[in-house]
Amino acid sequence: MEDTTTHRDVVVNGVRLHIAEQGEGPLVVLLHGWPESWYSWRHQLAPLAAAGYRVVAPDQRGYARSEQPADVTSYTMLHLVGDVIALIKELGEEQAILVGHDWGAPVAWTTAMLRPDVVRAVAGLSVPPILPTGLVPPSITRTQYGEGFYQIYFQEPGVADTELAKDIPASFRRILFGASGNNPLNRQPRPWVIPDGRTLLDTMPEPLGLPDWLTETDIQAYADDFALHGEGAFTGAFNWYRNIERNHELLAPFRGRGIDVPALYVVGDRDMVTSLGGAKGLRTPLATIAPRLHAQVVLKGCGHWTQQERPDEVNTALLDFLSHVDRAAAQ
Template sequence: MSEITHRLVEVPGGRIHVAEQGSGPLVLLVHGFPESWYSWRYQLPALAAAGFRAAAVDVRGYGRSSKPAQVEDYRMVSCVADNAAVVRALGERSAVIVGHDWGSPIAANSALLRPDLFRAVGLLSVPYTPRGPHRPTDGFARMGGEEEFYVSYFQTPGRAEAEIEPDVRGWLAGCYASLSGDTMAESAWLVRPGGRLRDRFPEGVRPAWLTEADLDVYAGEFERTGLTGALNRYRNMDRDWEDLAAWDGAAITQPALFVGGELDPTTSWMGRAVEALPRTLPGLAGAHLLDGCGHWVQQERPDEVNRLLTGWLRSLS
């Protein structure tokens, strides 16, 4: 089997780093927060072995990809444009797109806005939610109650960075542990008044799926780049809502797959969105919740996710 290769491709907003393996129909893999292309390390060889060309990007602001200076440069339509440009730069006319965490709405909106390029969409952990009538930050402000929901906490530039960047490795370890099926922390994504997000992270534990070497990779990337580019995606949710007004309530009609973790708090926060998937994704082939699994599904349960992904991808042809 071929090895993973790395390249930088030109996109309208700069350059995007792509890690790819295999040959065949293109499958574009889009990571979430706080991750990188490396979160697909188990899927790249599995998809290549199954006869696909798997390409995992570093989303703008992450890893080796460009890091625009302005907050508004991280809006959803720019991420969609990056994905479209990557498909073209790789010499392909179409792709299946698969995303996890923030990569899931990026993948979903790529399919919604560019059905000419993205012929199917796979969503991990975060279900598709069509644009609704209410400004996103208003909803997140209500979700925290007397405390502060993490998305609200991330809105002010510099605030979360001041918490994270003095100890990137420790913060990442706590973040991953807090949403993993085997080390999950209660209410880890609510911030007490005057507190920090990490105050509820589990101390001194590392989830089984995360080796010290894996943590080194993630920490090394964020220690080099900082967290601002990654956090700026959260700071554009209201801009996204304005940009996507023409697609209010729109369903995604391409073939689709959803895979989540039974223990993932996202499944609870977005329970109505999961129930609505047959309507919002009328081409849905299956919605799978993995028993005992947390948020980081493709890393926590790589064999199960690979089996579901490859089976679905083969059915598309």
């Protein structure tokens, strides 16, 4: 299939974002997670465009080719949701279907919760809707998993940032394999907990080889874009984590709200997220949180990098969902 993806920059909420786009038709916005970029959707752009959609995948604020605001408080969930709403408007559209993976899923779910007038439908990959803020705050996860829990480890400015920036390609290689379904350690998913005195990458050694879905070209594509930020290559991405507690304060008025638009959830059964208490507990009552849930898809043997590890199955699920949304709108 010919790659007709185009790239350009747009400015939303005063922040320059790089976007990849392809196709014409109803707008579908693909929101990546940590520590990724638009490139994580490389297998979805063309198939969704071929099905008659305008597909746009931004590098979200702080990531890859997009601008990295210096102030850590510029990465709250309200900023991230605001970027999505402003991007839809900048693209000349009134509404969009959102698809998010990892951190992109909380952004998608929260945007759908706050602005159902703009979000036609929402799909989350890996992370279920932990409303209203997207993730459980450190004040709770510290008690559940201890000081070594990866989200706690990410809170200290400069620590994980420096660690991952030392050798960016190696960091991507180790993290992408480490959280994949191909890593034998993930046959029984477990929370990422870093032993005292160790680092994140200590828990994710260099793989002997890459799985079929990941190439050295892919690794370099991520690394080249993150390297644009120099020593702060990962700082913007980590700043999302450094606002989780703040998000719970800012979004407190919306506790009790659910997802009012059509929804889809896709997760791998070897995804670390399935081992977390909050996420595991939310998967069962998902239809209560999102009463217009179309499907909950579990991919056997798939790890955390859902749309990269299982592109064909994810594309099938997304196209079925998009068709469902379009049919419902036509009735």
